[in-house]
Amino acid sequence: MLIALNKPFxxxxxxxxxxGRPTLADYVRQKDVYPAGRLDHDSEGLLLLTDDGALAHQLTDPRHKQPKTYLxxxxxxxxxxxxxxxxxGVVLNDGPTLPAVAEHADEPAWLWPRDPPVRxxxxxxxxxxTxxxxEGRNRQVRRMTAAVGFPTLRLIRVRIGGYALEGLPPGETRVLAS
Structure with missing residues (x-):
């Protein structure tokens, strides 16, 4: 089974x-699935959950280099x-990052309000x-944008490999494969 969750902030x-803080159990009703990777509590967006260990490994192991896209x-x-x-690529305290694909973006019309709002x-x-x-180092996007002088205010993962967030409201799940 493979499930997409739009993880709220x-x-x-x-x-x-x-x-007492909110967890995945507050949003995911399917049993025996586990996150394939993670998002920090202050990040939002696409989180994949699966009961298939081999698939989880393929999605998360850096050797497979699954592209992850963030807004x-x-x-x-x-x-x-x-x-x-x-x-x-930028140099972080744990070494240089791989080059990233980075482009200016407009604030998307589909974007939901964040609670609490960004300052x-x-x-x-x-x-x-975008x-x-x-690669997937701890808090990597936040550390990269800060390293080039632009601290991250809001971070939303919109794609992992071939799986996209598209149209999934915050806190909702979608079964991608059963």
């Missing part, structure tokens, strides 16, 4: 917790130089970009 990528809102007016740096500062603009990675 603030949800932990686990099924249990002892501190990112950053603080400030994103420059072409910053995009070029992301495309070349708004009248004097500082925000920008949107970024596609073929």
């Amino acid at each position: 603030g949800v932990l990528c686990q099924f249990t917790t002892n501190d 990112v809102q950053v603080d400030g007016a994103l420059t072409d130089d910053a995009l070029q740096a992301l495309r070349r 708004f500062r009248k004097s500082i603009p925000t920008s949107w970009l 970024i596609t990675l073929r």
Whole structure:
């Protein structure tokens, strides 16, 4: 079985917790499925869950280099130089990243409001970009955008390999394969 979840902001990528925060158990009704990868609690979007260990390995193991695409809102007016740096790869504290596919983007019309909203500062603009990675380090997109001078305000994963978020509302699931 393969299930897509549009993980809401603030949800932990686990099924249990002892501190009362929302988890996958609050959104996923299917039994015996586990996340193939993860999204941080402050990230949103596509999370795949499966009961197939081999499929989970194929989706998450860096050797398979499944592309993961994110829609990112950053603080400030994103420059072409910053995009070029992301495309070349940036040096993080755990070493250089692989080159990314990074492009300017418009805020999509389909985007749902976030709860709580992203902070708004009248004097500082925000920008949107898409970024596609073929590796998956901890908080990598956030660290990459910060390294080029544009901290991430909102991060939404929209695609993993051939699987896309398309039209799936926050907190909802879609069975992709049974």
